[in-house]
Amino acid sequence: MKGLALFPETPSAGFAEALQLAALEPILLGVEDLEKTDEAANWSLVLIELGDEPLRRMRHARRLHEDTGVPIILIVLKDQIALIVDEDLELADFVVVPTDPQELRARVRRQVSTVATDEVLRYRDLELNTATYQATIGDRPADLTYMEYELLRFFVENPSRVWSREQLLSKVWGYEYYGGARTVDVHVRRLRSKIGEQRSAWITTVRSVGYRFG
Amino acid sequence: MTTDKQAEYVLQTVAKRGIRFIRLWFTDVQGFMKSVAISPAELETALTEGMTFDGSSIDGYARVHEADMIARPDPKTFQILPWREPDGVARIFCDIHHTDGTAFAGDPRNVLRRNLRGAADLGYSFYVAPELEFFYFADSGPNPKVLDQGGYFDLTPLDTAQEYRRTTIEHLEKLGIPVEQSHHEVAPSQHEITLRYDDAMAMADNVMTYRLTVKEVALAHGIYATFMPKPLEDHDGSGFHTHMSLFEGGENAFYSADTEHGLSKTADAFIAGLVHHAPAMTAITNQWVNSYKRLVAGFEAPIYAFWARNNQSALVRVPTTKAGKSSSTRIEYRSPDAATNPYLTFSVLLAAGLDGVRNAMSLPEEVGKNVFEMSSRERRDHGIRRLPETLSHALDELEQSELMNQALGDHVFDWFLRNKRKEWDAYQHHVSRFELERYLPIL
Numbered sequence: 001m002k003g004l005a006l007f008p009e010t011p012s013a014g015f016a017e018a019l020q021l022a023a024l025e026p027i028l029l030g031v032e033d034l035e036k037t038d039e040a041a042n043w044s045l046v047l048i049e050l051g052d053e054p055l056r057r058m059r060h061a062r063r064l065h066e067d068t069g070v071p072i073i074l075i076v077l078k079d080q081i082a083l084i085v086d087e088d089l090e091l092a093d094f095v096v097v098p099t100d101p102q103e104l105r106a107r108v109r110r111q112v113s114t115v116a117t118d119e120v121l122r123y124r125d126l127e128l129n130t131a132t133y134q135a136t137i138g139d140r141p142a143d144l145t146y147m148e149y150e151l152l153r154f155f156v157e158n159p160s161r162v163w164s165r166e167q168l169l170s171k172v173w174g175y176e177y178y179g180g181a182r183t184v185d186v187h188v189r190r191l192r193s194k195i196g197e198q199r200s201a202w203i204t205t206v207r208s209v210g211y212r213f214g
Numbered sequence: 215m216t217t218d219k220q221a222e223y224v225l226q227t228v229a230k231r232g233i234r235f236i237r238l239w240f241t242d243v244q245g246f247m248k249s250v251a252i253s254p255a256e257l258e259t260a261l262t263e264g265m266t267f268d269g270s271s272i273d274g275y276a277r278v279h280e281a282d283m284i285a286r287p288d289p290k291t292f293q294i295l296p297w298r299e300p301d302g303v304a305r306i307f308c309d310i311h312h313t314d315g316t317a318f319a320g321d322p323r324n325v326l327r328r329n330l331r332g333a334a335d336l337g338y339s340f341y342v343a344p345e346l347e348f349f350y351f352a353d354s355g356p357n358p359k360v361l362d363q364g365g366y367f368d369l370t371p372l373d374t375a376q377e378y379r380r381t382t383i384e385h386l387e388k389l390g391i392p393v394e395q396s397h398h399e400v401a402p403s404q405h406e407i408t409l410r411y412d413d414a415m416a417m418a419d420n421v422m423t424y425r426l427t428v429k430e431v432a433l434a435h436g437i438y439a440t441f442m443p444k445p446l447e448d449h450d451g452s453g454f455h456t457h458m459s460l461f462e463g464g465e466n467a468f469y470s471a472d473t474e475h476g477l478s479k480t481a482d483a484f485i486a487g488l489v490h491h492a493p494a495m496t497a498i499t500n501q502w503v504n505s506y507k508r509l510v511a512g513f514e515a516p517i518y519a520f521w522a523r524n525n526q527s528a529l530v531r532v533p534t535t536k537a538g539k540s541s542s543t544r545i546e547y548r549s550p551d552a553a554t555n556p557y558l559t560f561s562v563l564l565a566a567g568l569d570g571v572r573n574a575m576s577l578p579e580e581v582g583k584n585v586f587e588m589s590s591r592e593r594r595d596h597g598i599r600r601l602p603e604t605l606s607h608a609l610d611e612l613e614q615s616e617l618m619n620q621a622l623g624d625h626v627f628d629w630f631l632r633n634k635r636k637e638w639d640a641y642q643h644h645v646s647r648f649e650l651e652r653y654l655p656i657l
Contacts, residue, residue: 133226141231143294145390146223165464180339181464186412193392 003044004108005029007060011049014098015075021101024108034060040068045092045111049075054083065090071111075099121156123202123214126195128153137195147173148191151184155203155213164210184211220289221261224306228254231294234302238265238285239422240310241322243274243626243633244501245555247422249305250285260287264311274629275310275320283318284311291419296388297430307419319625322557326415329561329621333568338460338467340564343394343411343544344421347452347552348428349404349445350375354438358445360403361437374435379405382431389427391420400514401449411457411544414560421556443500443551444507451508451515452552454499457533458563459544460484469543475523476543477532482577485521485545487570488530488563489578492519492549494615495562496601497608497634498622499550503641506604508551511586516548520581520598527585529601549601558622565621606638 006026011019019026026047033039048061054076061072071092074084078096092111095104121128125138133149135142144152154172163171165181173183188211192200204212228236236257238250250267252260259265269275269283285308294304310321317324333340352359362375375398383393386407394408407428412420425441432439444451460467460480470478500509508515514526521530531546545567550559569575579596588596602608609631612618619627 132230133223134230143227143231143388143390145290145292146220147290148390149223180461182339182341182461183413186341186416189392189410190390193387194390 003027003042004112005043005046007034007046007048007057008051011075012051012097015049018097018099018101018104022105022108024105031060034064037067040064040070043068043070045071045073045108047073047075047108049097050077050080050083051075054080058083058087073107073111121153123156123159124199126152126156126199126202128156137199142194144191144194147187148194151187152191152195155211159214160212162206162209162212168210221258224261224287224289224292225258227292227294228257228304232302233294233304235304236260236287237295237303237305238287238308239305240285240308241422241555241557242272243320243322243555243558243629245322245422245553245558246273247426248272257287260285261289265308266313269310269318274626274633275318282313284313284315285309286311293389293423296385297427297434305423307422319623320629322555322561322626323415323418325621325623325626326418326557326561328623329564330414333460333564336568336571337462338568340414340560341411341459341461342414342417342560342563343409343457344417344556345406345408345453345455345457346421346424346441347399347404347406347454348425348439348441349401349452350378350432351403351438351440351445354440358440360446362398362403375403375405378431378435378437379407382428383407385427385431386424389423391424399450401446404450404452411459414564418556418560425552441552443502443505443553447507450513453508453515453548454550454552454554454556454559455546455548456550456559456563457544457546458484458567459542460567466541466543468545469540471540475532476535476540479574480571481532481543481545483570483573483575484567485530485532485570486575486577487567487573488545488547489519489521490575491562491566491569491615491617492529493599493602493608493611494618495566495612496549497605497612497630498558498562498618499547499554500608501555501605501630501634502551502553503605503637505551505553506602506608509549509601509603517601518585518593518598519601520585520596521578522581525582528581558626562618562621565617569617604638605634605641609634609638 004024004026007029009028009030046064048057050057061074064070065072073092074094076084076094076096084094093107095107119129119131121130127136135144135149151172165184168184169181188203192203202213206212233254235251238252240248242248250265252265264284264286266282266284268281270281287306287308291307292304309323310318312318330340350361352361379396383396386393392410394410396407399406409420428439441452468478468481469476509517511517516527516529519529522528523532529549531548533544533546535542547563581596581598585593585598602611613631
């Protein structure tokens, strides 16, 4: 995970173990590193464990955020939650120690992925990232052409209803495409072949009408 | 669907998928794929301005005084190459332009686009589905060694060839080229993969990609795949049977519910056009000296220009479709061979068929009988002409065809005739084993 940083460089034993189990290897930051604001561009997310110096580290977190704007996740003990409840520091998130490694990984990933959740469309094991145009199926990237991608996106955004070829042409292609309605059939076929045999049934042909997704 | 958005899509994909090389693909007049590799850094410029290259070294391209040409990538053809997946290599087909931005008449993609526009002006879009045959040999040497017969059985057992085919199909599907079916062909070591229909431009690109995919998979397994029309004297050659349909919007223009066999008047006239222009377009559909060794009696390839519904020796065949499947009514043209230039072949087939439609040509007599058993007089009485027997004869027929000249454009038409006459002359100089064995002992 690129650009993940941790302060202080010696985390508590419990949190260190959680990091290890979550397969996260953050860049370790000492107090002096926090001053190097020009290096902050390399950090996409900073974990700050309050540990045994909660107030001091809160100050560090506040300053770091003000100087660099980098998102911060605070690692807190259960009884330290009270400290951050009314804190006006804009936290990306916080995680309580003892920490479930899966939860830690999930929360870190939510931040590090530069993508806001509403930019990702999902259907079963299909993910469409509308910011980067990438599609993954079962965690493997799918190599779609632009129009295949747009057609699939339209389907995922508008599932469970039947669309005629003409409707798809005007909504996905956007104008009367010169290939005519047959173009839709061709693209559906290509799409089915690319998403694979098992998933090809996601797109149902409704005879004499058109297509339905999901 | 603006080109800008498509270009943006390609650039994003290149960045996200770690693509290191983008191959710009285009085709020369004889159907050889040309490729220039560029780095991702150059891609944005290539997409907006095109890539300049020296066209004078490409067969059938520019004359020396206009050597600079521009390859403009067509972003909707961007694909990551599955057989190079770990290395991050993608391809993108290009249109070729002059430096002043006008389309280059010698670019086969441009020839096909022009013909498709002509069809679109009449309200038609043209869909094709080819059956592509090829051979696997042990190597590319001049004595073809088949893989699944006799002594070579040990080299690669039968199921190994199936494995090659399966890998090829997996690659094709990943490339967005849906496969209808595949099987071992009649001849030893010969295979066929049938592609699902697509619009003619996409299909011509697909055929180029398909041929490369087959060759790449063979290469990866240490064998050789060839699309040579007739590599083995005693066996069938490799065909490129082309199934065609015309659509008017969403409707199949070849279908009619009111006729006995479900064929529309448009279909009748299209067939008539194909049969009428068959001799003239043979030089394009069968462009090599060797092509004519496939068009001989005794094998499955057609040699007479006639049509039929169910006659495997017909040049134009109308396959039986399932009742009620109006969309699959289609016409099959059976003479082209696997080493044809798909852009030009689709262009001339479309031009010939549409000429029939424009002039409302009437459907010639269907020939159900075995044409080979007819006397030449009977054939003449039925108006059945033989396809050209040699490349030279085919070029004569081509040269006289005004329609072919229009369909191909002056540049391709002239270059093709000149180049192919040279090929024929080179062949004429050759004294073959046949002649030595036959004549030397007796003359």
